[in-house]
Amino acid sequence: MIKFLLMANKQGQTRLSKYYEHVDIGKRASLETDMVKGCLSRRKEECSFVEYKDYKLVYRQYAGLYIIVGVNETENELAIFELVHSFVEVLDKYFSRVVSLKYQPSDTAMRS
Template sequence: MIKFFLMVNKQGQTRLSRYYERVEINKRTVLEADVIRTCLARSKEQCSFIEYKDFKLIYRQYAALFIVVGINETENEMAVYEFIHNFVEVLDMYFSRVSELDIMFNLDKVHIILDEMVLNGCIVETNKARILAPLLILDKMAAS
């Protein structure tokens, strides 16, 4: 099960965070700071899977953005690693070469995409067309 999903830039600023387990706000900031520090300190040659406290961190870097997913010990690391890549591919399809600014100024749409893919910490959809369908309908309604 996915515990949390983070998108951060190289400076360590959180651009998106979604928690699938209840975590108090003050504990979230401490957790995010520690997780971000741990992932940013690693070199490109090191593995993208990290044993961290009582769960695992899976992360991938795309240009200036890091996507970090916290999972429990029963979740498949490679499936989550591929999920991260699929998420970025969906963002690329929607935004035509997604950038950090796209995420910052369209945070609601990024949340819709993530919500279409993950429900209660479980990956429920990976088909790109199905993921984007609700957003494309919303865009058509807004255009008319």
């Protein structure tokens, strides 16, 4: 069962988080920071499955964007790994290009 979905950039900033079970708001920030740091610190040659507390983390990197899914111990990691890829393909087709950008209103004002 999927417990949460996170998207983070290479700097470790969470861009999207969705929890499917209750986690206190105060604990979410530290939980996300620990999980994202753990995934970002791994080498490319290492497996994309990480055990973290009561969760198994399945993550994939797409350019500067990391997608991290937390699942319970009975979930099939390879199925989640492929689910993430399918999710990104759908986003890519719908939005043309999936990237993590920081919106800066001053940039658009300067272009007009």
